[in-house]
Amino acid sequence: MTSDQAGRQVAPVPAATAPATTTPATAAVIAGTRHAPRLGTRTLSALGVVVLIAVIAVFPLVFTNPTVTNFGVITLIFVAVASAWNIFSGFSGYLSLGHAVFYGTGAYFLVVAAKDWNLNGSDVFWLLPLAGAVAALIAVPLGLVALRVRRHTFVVITIALFFIAQLSASNLTVTGGSSGVLAPIPNWAAATFNNPFYYLAMLLAVAAVALSVIIRRSRFGLQLRAIRDDEDRAAGLGVRAMPVKLSALVLSAFITGMAGGLWVYFIGQAVPQFVFDPLFDLAVVLMVFFGGLGTIAGPVLGALILEPTQLYLNLVESNSYESEILFGALFLVVILFLPRGVLPTAGEWLTPGRVSRLRSDWLARRARRTANPPVPPPEGNPS
Amino acid sequence: MASEIAQAIAAGILGGGVYALMAAGLTLVFGVLDIINVAQGIFVVLGAYLSYVLSVHLHLDLLLGLFITVPAMFVIGVVIYWLFIRPLRGAERTSMTLLACFAVALIIEGVLYREFGSNYVSLNAWYTTASVHVFDFYLADIYLIGFGLAVVAIGALYLILYRTTFGRAVRATMQNQVAARLIGIDVNRVSALTFGIGTAVTAIGGMVYGAISGGFTPNSGYDLISRLLAIVILAGMGSIGGALVAAVFMTTAEALVDIWQPDWAVVVFYLAMVIILTFRPAGLFGRQAVRAQ
Numbered sequence: 317m318t319s320d321q322a323g324r325q326v327a328p329v330p331a332a333t334a335p336a337t338t339t340p341a342t343a344a345v346i347a348g349t350r351h352a353p354r355l356g357t358r359t360l361s362a363l364g365v366v367v368l369i370a371v372i373a374v375f376p377l378v379f380t381n382p383t384v385t386n387f388g389v390i391t392l393i394f395v396a397v398a399s400a401w402n403i404f405s406g407f408s409g410y411l412s413l414g415h416a417v418f419y420g421t422g423a424y425f426l427v428v429a430a431k432d433w434n435l436n437g438s439d440v441f442w443l444l445p446l447a448g449a450v451a452a453l454i455a456v457p458l459g460l461v462a463l464r465v466r467r468h469t470f471v472v473i474t475i476a477l478f479f480i481a482q483l484s485a486s487n488l489t490v491t492g493g494s495s496g497v498l499a500p501i502p503n504w505a506a507a508t509f510n511n512p513f514y515y516l517a518m519l520l521a522v523a524a525v526a527l528s529v530i531i532r533r534s535r536f537g538l539q540l541r542a543i544r545d546d547e548d549r550a551a552g553l554g555v556r557a558m559p560v561k562l563s564a565l566v567l568s569a570f571i572t573g574m575a576g577g578l579w580v581y582f583i584g585q586a587v588p589q590f591v592f593d594p595l596f597d598l599a600v601v602l603m604v605f606f607g608g609l610g611t612i613a614g615p616v617l618g619a620l621i622l623e624p625t626q627l628y629l630n631l632v633e634s635n636s637y638e639s640e641i642l643f644g645a646l647f648l649v650v651i652l653f654l655p656r657g658v659l660p661t662a663g664e665w666l667t668p669g670r671v672s673r674l675r676s677d678w679l680a681r682r683a684r685r686t687a688n689p690p691v692p693p694p695e696g697n698p699s
Numbered sequence: 700m701a702s703e704i705a706q707a708i709a710a711g712i713l714g715g716g717v718y719a720l721m722a723a724g725l726t727l728v729f730g731v732l733d734i735i736n737v738a739q740g741i742f743v744v745l746g747a748y749l750s751y752v753l754s755v756h757l758h759l760d761l762l763l764g765l766f767i768t769v770p771a772m773f774v775i776g777v778v779i780y781w782l783f784i785r786p787l788r789g790a791e792r793t794s795m796t797l798l799a800c801f802a803v804a805l806i807i808e809g810v811l812y813r814e815f816g817s818n819y820v821s822l823n824a825w826y827t828t829a830s831v832h833v834f835d836f837y838l839a840d841i842y843l844i845g846f847g848l849a850v851v852a853i854g855a856l857y858l859i860l861y862r863t864t865f866g867r868a869v870r871a872t873m874q875n876q877v878a879a880r881l882i883g884i885d886v887n888r889v890s891a892l893t894f895g896i897g898t899a900v901t902a903i904g905g906m907v908y909g910a911i912s913g914g915f916t917p918n919s920g921y922d923l924i925s926r927l928l929a930i931v932i933l934a935g936m937g938s939i940g941g942a943l944v945a946a947v948f949m950t951t952a953e954a955l956v957d958i959w960q961p962d963w964a965v966v967v968f969y970l971a972m973v974i975i976l977t978f979r980p981a982g983l984f985g986r987q988a989v990r991a992q
Contacts, residue, residue: 411794411797461973461976461977464976464977464980465976465980467793468729468734468735468793468797468936469932469936469976469980469982471735471794471797472735472928472931472932473932473972473973473976475737475925475928476925476928476929476932476969476972476973477969477973479921479925479965479969480966480969480970480973483963483965483966484966487962487963594921595805598798598801598805601798602798605798609791635812635813636812637808637809637810637812637813638809638813640805640806640808640809640812641805641806641809641810641813643805644802644803644804644805644806644809645802645806647798647799647801647802647805648783648799648802648803648806651787651795651798651799651802652783652786652787652799655787655789655791655795656791
């Protein structure tokens with residue numbers, strides 16, 4: 317770091333004399349100002365992720381109470397679903413209120429296939445990727461129809477697709493009508509009954525978050541966000557909007573379908589009004605909005621906070637309407653007072669120096685682009 | 700068979716009038732405020748419960764009760780707009796207002812569950828059970844009364860929109876909100892009143908729905924809103940005349956399919972919408988191509 321410090325002192329001089337070329341020192345300055353703080357946050361967040369995963373992994377070994385691990389399984393499933401929803405809706409800006417279609421498709425596929433192929437015990441888990449694939453397959457025609465329209469109309473169509481799915485589930489014979497289909501009963505010990513579900517849900521959640529990170533950093537993710545900001549302009553710049561949107565929807569549906577399959581095996585029965593639950597979509601949307609739409613950590617945070625809260629409320633309040641009223645009120649509070657989510661809002665409050673850091677960052681970048689001498693950063697680099 | 704079909708068509712057209720009224724409120728609110736009021740379904744149920752309370756506890760006739768429930772729903776609509784919709788601004792307004800309406804719907808549903816429980820209730824008066832004999836089938840009086848009410852209310856809506864200064868302001872806001880603001884229209888006031896009107900029509904819709912449907916619970920809002928949204932989307936958002944046509948078309952189609960396939964009749968609603976949208980993304984009577992995102 318000392319060479320950086322020295323380089324920073326001399327950097328403006330050579331850059332000023334030879335504005336067209338970037339000297340190694342200037343590069344070091346730019347690298348120092350641009351990458352060092354990022355590296356710091358990156359190491360920190362990597363550490364945070366490792367700690368979080370470790371805590372989640374150890375959790376069922378410490379808290380063996382089935383009620384608590386029940387909460388854990390459902391919460392992790394919602395971490396996966398919220399991240400999956402965010403991959404499509406958060407990145408592309410197309411608000412889907414029909415993800416329950418994919419969740420329910422995965423769930424119904426799992427129970428019906430397990431019944432037809434006589435699968436039991438842990439063999440059923442092999443059906444999960446298939447459940448995801450079926451949900452992804454369903455997403456293709458639905459996406460081709462729904463993604464032709466934008467904004468409100470898209471939201472409304474996803475709601476309509478949801479109701480079609482719910483009605484079909486109650487009326488088709490393969491889904492067992494309104495009485496539903498029973499999932500096979502897992503054959504492992506009651507004491508550690510929840511653990512296989514828990515760790516699979518954790519795996520799914522980690523995979524969903526990892527996929528979000530990969531997509532967000534990729535060209536594909538950039539295209540998605542360009543569509544969110546201005547679809548016509550993105551198309552004008554050469555983004556093939558339809559395939560990009562559809563791929564995001566299909567990926568999102570794949571994870572959601574797997575989560576649905578895992579969930580239904582865990583709760584043991586698929587009935588239309590629970591598998592296709594309008595509150596499911598709202599809960600997922602609230603989680604993502606609560607945490608921060610389009611961010612990586614937002615959906616995770618939202619699910620980790622809201623789902624246990626809701627499960628707890630359901631447990632404590634004997635009347636479901638009480639939790640419904642509370643849920644709606646919480647939703648309104650988030651929308652009215654934290655419209656961009658807890659995480660971005662908190663981020664702005666907690667780091668008052670953020671704006672000046674962003675500004676110096678931007679100045680350095682502009683300096684490099686115009687090959688002007690970079691302005692020395694206002695704050696020192698923690699070494 | 701022929702009489703069954705004739706009866707289905709008659710019931711579909713008459714029932715469609717009521718849906719047309721509720722959908723007109725929804726599409727009017729969309730046109731002026733650029734928001735989708737997904738709480739419209741639960742507003743209808745709330746209107747039905749208000750009529751229920753008045754008729755059971757105050758023994759007020761359902762039709763007379765409308766003189767109380769319509770203003771009450773209007774006030775509820777204005778208050779909800781002022782508290783929860785008006786503060787929402789910015790780039791994410793579209794999705795935020797939709798979610799806010801959903802949250803309001805959840806709260807209303809929860810309150811209705813607390814007050815009335817989950818048992819089916821229905822609205823009763825002498826004209827909900829009586830029927831008239833037309834040609835060779837029977838038509839319940841309430842269908843005729845409901846259709847009459849819907850026609851009167853839609854007529855009143857048209858008079859307000861096309862024959863008053865306020866209506867002119869509403870239409871100006873629908874066309875271009877910025878321009879309306881520039882020529883001195885108080886867009887906030889227009890929006891609040893429009894939301895109130897859009898909500899007030901649900902009092903009439905709720906009364907008729909409560910009497911026709913044979914029973915409703917706080918949960919009925921989901922079924923209603925999904926139908927209303929299908930109607931509005933099929934018609935093309937913001938087109939009031941289109942909503943009337945689409946509502947009558949949809950309910951008639953549903954009533955016809957109901958003769959052979961009662962379980963799948965409702966799907967006709969959504970299938971028609973999906974098919975039309977595949978070919979005409981702006982809907983049948985869409986005012987314009989879907990606006991830029």
